[in-house]
Amino acid sequence: MSVVNTVKKSGNIRVKSQQKILIAASTEFVLQGFKGATVQSIADRADLPKANILYYFKNKENIYHAVLEHTLQMWDEGIGDISPEDGPKVAIKKFIDAKVRMSFKHPESSKIYAMEIIQGAQHLKDFARTYQRKWVREKAKLFQQWIDNGEMLNVDPVHLIFLIWSSTQHYADFETQILTIMNRADYEEEDVEEVIVFLTDIILRGCGLIK
Amino acid sequence: MSVVNTVKKSGNIRVKSQQKILIAASTEFVLQGFKGATVQSIADRADLPKANILYYFKNKENIYHAVLEHTLQMWDEGIGDISPEDGPKVAIKKFIDAKVRMSFKHPESSKIYAMEIIQGAQHLKDFARTYQRKWVREKAKLFQQWIDNGEMLNVDPVHLIFLIWSSTQHYADFETQILTIMNRADYEEEDVEEVIVFLTDIILRGCGLIK
């Protein structure tokens, strides 16, 4: 009993501190990049002494790894599975819906991910080579079957996936630009639905799945 | 005459060195980010002594400014103007064509631009607030007129512009990911045309401009 309590207690403190650090680190990495984010700046943002940061994470690289891991988890959860039973229309609808919601809910994850890829994906090469490539091939095959069955127009499935990825993530990654152009301070609830409707509408029609 | 020659000659050396530096700097900034790119690494890549870099550009910040300026020029040139006479179909076609070609021709510019925006656009706020916002409003109005005239379906013009921006730039910014997924080493000539056909086809149909 006392053992359990002990473990749980220190575990909580540990987890809580680590979480606080990871959140602070995410923000710093987005704002300053990997090199630009200093351990001190992360510490300040997390309101902890620098040495405490290095107590929980051996070094800066390790913090970054942890942040990236969290990001990949987001990616994985937010992917919105495309299943054969749905048929192309519902499948694409679900896919866009999931991706847009994730973009608006976790913009920092999307941003960190984007920066990694832009800079050459040094830490994510394996992820793309194995997991992602497999996922894309699998889903592309599914789309191809629908096309062969005449259930949708003959559009390249792989490029279709890229199109959905890019157009949905855009609202997270280019948040600043979009808000500035629309002369707004922040996104609002309605924006999410509006974007979903817009993208779903235009892409479904583009695939010959409307009218 | 001799004056002209002198100016031209020293000008040439000056311009040539500066160009070499800017190219090297672009690569470094993409690969390492602003903080991560060191003056030394830029010097190495340009094959010049560090002090020579600082002779042509007062400091690192200045190099970055110059690179950004060049990037904006790219953006401006590659924008492919949307003119009223063309009508929606040709206008969108031209727009996509120009944007895709620029993405494949100057991926570094696109990448640097993207990283700036993602990190909060500290150096580009003004550009977006004035120039870009005006451009988008202007073009959106044009699309709206076409919509009101029944020349194209009622899709939100601003989001349409975002869609075209995001889907076209994606091939530059996420180059690494795309190539890895497609299991390829580099883009080839045909890719550009393929992407143009794909995006034009699906977006035009999405706007009710095909069939």
Place this chain on the structure above:
DNA sequence: CAATTGACTGACCATGTGGTCAACATTAAA
């Protein structure tokens, strides 16, 4: 109680980096 363990931190240091500068080299002008 004493002992052990884990959490935490100020002080410190080695290194890397941006930027300066004095000296030197090359070219153009007088």
Place this chain on the structure above:
DNA sequence: TTTAATGTTGACCACATGGTCAGTCAATTG
């Protein structure tokens, strides 16, 4: 040839930053 301007560079420095470490404190255990 002399003078001046422009280009070029090695050597140097102040400073920020990642990371270590010795030691303190608090809680748990035997």
